[in-house]
Amino acid sequence: MVEFPAMKNDLLLRAARGEETERAPVWVMRQAGRYLPEFRKVRESHEFFEVCRTPELATEVTVQPIRRYTGLIDASIIFSDILVIPQAMGMEVQMNPGPHFPDPLNTPEDIEKLTKVVDVNKELGYVFEAITSTRKALNGEVPLIGFCGAPWTLFAYMIEGGGSKTFQKAKTWLFRYPEESKALLLRIADVCVDFLVGQVKAGAQLLQVFDSWAGELAPHHFHEFSFPGLQYITKGVRQKLASLGIPSVPMTLFAKGANHALSVLAGEGGYDVLGIDWGIEPSEARRIVGDKVALQGNLDPNLLYGGRDAIEREVKRMCEGFRVGGRVKGWIANLGHGITPGVDPEDLRWFFECVRKYSS
Numbered sequence: 001m002v003e004f005p006a007m008k009n010d011l012l013l014r015a016a017r018g019e020e021t022e023r024a025p026v027w028v029m030r031q032a033g034r035y036l037p038e039f040r041k042v043r044e045s046h047e048f049f050e051v052c053r054t055p056e057l058a059t060e061v062t063v064q065p066i067r068r069y070t071g072l073i074d075a076s077i078i079f080s081d082i083l084v085i086p087q088a089m090g091m092e093v094q095m096n097p098g099p100h101f102p103d104p105l106n107t108p109e110d111i112e113k114l115t116k117v118v119d120v121n122k123e124l125g126y127v128f129e130a131i132t133s134t135r136k137a138l139n140g141e142v143p144l145i146g147f148c149g150a151p152w153t154l155f156a157y158m159i160e161g162g163g164s165k166t167f168q169k170a171k172t173w174l175f176r177y178p179e180e181s182k183a184l185l186l187r188i189a190d191v192c193v194d195f196l197v198g199q200v201k202a203g204a205q206l207l208q209v210f211d212s213w214a215g216e217l218a219p220h221h222f223h224e225f226s227f228p229g230l231q232y233i234t235k236g237v238r239q240k241l242a243s244l245g246i247p248s249v250p251m252t253l254f255a256k257g258a259n260h261a262l263s264v265l266a267g268e269g270g271y272d273v274l275g276i277d278w279g280i281e282p283s284e285a286r287r288i289v290g291d292k293v294a295l296q297g298n299l300d301p302n303l304l305y306g307g308r309d310a311i312e313r314e315v316k317r318m319c320e321g322f323r324v325g326g327r328v329k330g331w332i333a334n335l336g337h338g339i340t341p342g343v344d345p346e347d348l349r350w351f352f353e354c355v356r357k358y359s360s
Ligand code: 1CP
Pocket: 028, 029, 030, 031, 032, 033, 034, 043, 048, 077, 078, 079, 080, 081, 082, 083, 095, 097, 098, 099, 147, 162, 163, 164, 210, 212, 337, 338
């Protein structure tokens, strides 16, 4: 393992382990992105996946929000995309501006076209290099989060060929070809495990799995098709790290829209942190998970369009909701989904300031 500068702020890691903290650590999903003029500037002269694949560029855009919000933000997340796994499995993915697969999986016969054994070092080594380079650039200011997409969410993209409103094609697979679907979901999960382990080796200090389309499944279908892969990932990552003699890192699951599964996820998922969206009251989420896991979330990202007063009022409310017996414990403040391109960066700054004020 590479040696990195000593950490100056480990609030995120302490909260992820469920500890009481002097204030809530805060970051936002998609914090390196199009709402930042400095990001748009980089994107003017570089394609999306070129930024992902060029460690200097990925490092630059990962560090941009940390630079802009110095002292107000407690984590960085490596700039990449969940769709680098389908690419590593042999699929072409374009970004214009949303994801598009020119040649999606139409029937289970198409599984043959995927790469049999994915060598993550060969296919995704550029992410590992970007992580190592970013850890150095961060100089211990804040921890660096690595991530991947969850098997169900990636499966949906690989079959739909892009975003979807109905998930008709992906669900046709689940219901018409359940066994083939489960086999493919596990194959994706295997790549997730190797990819996440590689990110820890490269310097990632916390791992987040994004199951952005979890909420599209009925609760029993979530348990049948998504949950096994999610659990496989935590078991696999921890086993592999242990066998390599590498200390484990906290793991977060963001299963958007799957608040119905909080109890099972907290009990058997193997994650240290569960991300929640705004569809559940923080106090209710805490009541369900008890002290088994830390929580992350959950402000509706559209509140960032509501003006300063609305942001302050809602952040205050959120902070009160996440307190346990008046204390800030095991909570990472965040939005309930990614920040969107139209947000004024100064309104995001205000969000950070309000979290600091009301979670101390
Ligand atoms: O032109 C651009 O710059 C495209 C915008 C963009 C950005 C900034 C995309 C395309 N991806 C990203 C970066 C990204 N994607 C990060 C970077 C780290 C960060 O700052 O958070 C992360 C963590 C992701 C993860 C991701 N990609 C998810 C999971 C999180 C979520 O929002 O649910 C998903 C679903 C994707 C797919 C994707 N990539 C890009 C877009 C626009 C989308 C979603 C499209 C859709 O709705 O289907």
